[in-house]
Amino acid sequence: MRFLQNAVLAALKRVQLFLDDNAAVLAAIVDLTAARKRLDAVAASFTGHAYDQDASTRIAKGETAKQRQLRLQLRGQQMDPIALIARKNLRTTPEFAALQMPKPTVTGEAFIASGKAMADAATIHKDTFIEHGLPSTFLDDLKAALTGLDGSISDRAQNYNRRLSATKGLDEKEKQGRLVLSVLDSLVEPALAGNQALLHGWQGARLIRRRPGPTAGAPAASNSTGAGASPATPAPAAPTTTTTPTQTTSTETTPITPTTPPVAAA
Numbered sequence: 001m002r003f004l005q006n007a008v009l010a011a012l013k014r015v016q017l018f019l020d021d022n023a024a025v026l027a028a029i030v031d032l033t034a035a036r037k038r039l040d041a042v043a044a045s046f047t048g049h050a051y052d053q054d055a056s057t058r059i060a061k062g063e064t065a066k067q068r069q070l071r072l073q074l075r076g077q078q079m080d081p082i083a084l085i086a087r088k089n090l091r092t093t094p095e096f097a098a099l100q101m102p103k104p105t106v107t108g109e110a111f112i113a114s115g116k117a118m119a120d121a122a123t124i125h126k127d128t129f130i131e132h133g134l135p136s137t138f139l140d141d142l143k144a145a146l147t148g149l150d151g152s153i154s155d156r157a158q159n160y161n162r163r164l165s166a167t168k169g170l171d172e173k174e175k176q177g178r179l180v181l182s183v184l185d186s187l188v189e190p191a192l193a194g195n196q197a198l199l200h201g202w203q204g205a206r207l208i209r210r211r212p213g214p215t216a217g218a219p220a221a222s223n224s225t226g227a228g229a230s231p232a233t234p235a236p237a238a239p240t241t242t243t244t245p246t247q248t249t250s251t252e253t254t255p256i257t258p259t260t261p262p263v264a265a266a
Helices: 003-021 023-027 033-089 108-124 126-131 138-191 196-206
Strands: 241-243 248-250
Touching (some): 033 126, 033 138
16 A cells, blocks of 8 residues: 555544544534545445455465475475486387476466376376386375465465455545545534634544655755855964074064073183
8 A cells, every 4th residue: 555545544544533532513513424424435445455455465475485385396296206207217108298397487377287287198107107116196196286386376366366456446545535535624624613622633633644754945954065155254363483493483573682691610
């Protein structure tokens, strides 16, 4: 189910709760009998389609995994021993081609067809296969395994069709849900014009809450490097100093007082 479909269904259920909680007040000021009946019908059908879509998708995926497992079992336990014995003992028979393994990429109905052709060919040479070690029930085992795989393929196809139907139903119920909300809004909002508390509750209940996103008209975050950014105010320069071999002076020079070297003691 898409996000907006889920939002419409949630709004329908909130409206149902609102109408239930305020049934006495609303019954005294507006007739919602027909609209409520339509609301309940749409909500129930909407919920059913949502369940069918989800359940059929899960079942179809499970059947796909099941089919892979059944094919591997058929190849390894039933079909491969038949093909091995046929290559050693039945290469010159007309049925030899049908007794060979299908390609690894073969699945679905094509795999079922190959398995059934192998079973038919093996029936003609049943004694040869039993003589070379296969159990007397090998044909029954092969056919039973093919039947199980065929049933899984049918179940997946049914659930695929069920999912398509549910998806189409959800599209229709989304439109119907929006319409019934609009009809109810045209009835309830004028009736609650004098009751701001209930009116606010109604508006929140029937709102279709879309996916959250950026608020329209919100100011963009400032970026000192982006276009239109205010130029930065330069910091005041620090006083520069110059260094001489004997003395460091600042830009504001101070007079140097001469000093008399000390007299050496006699």
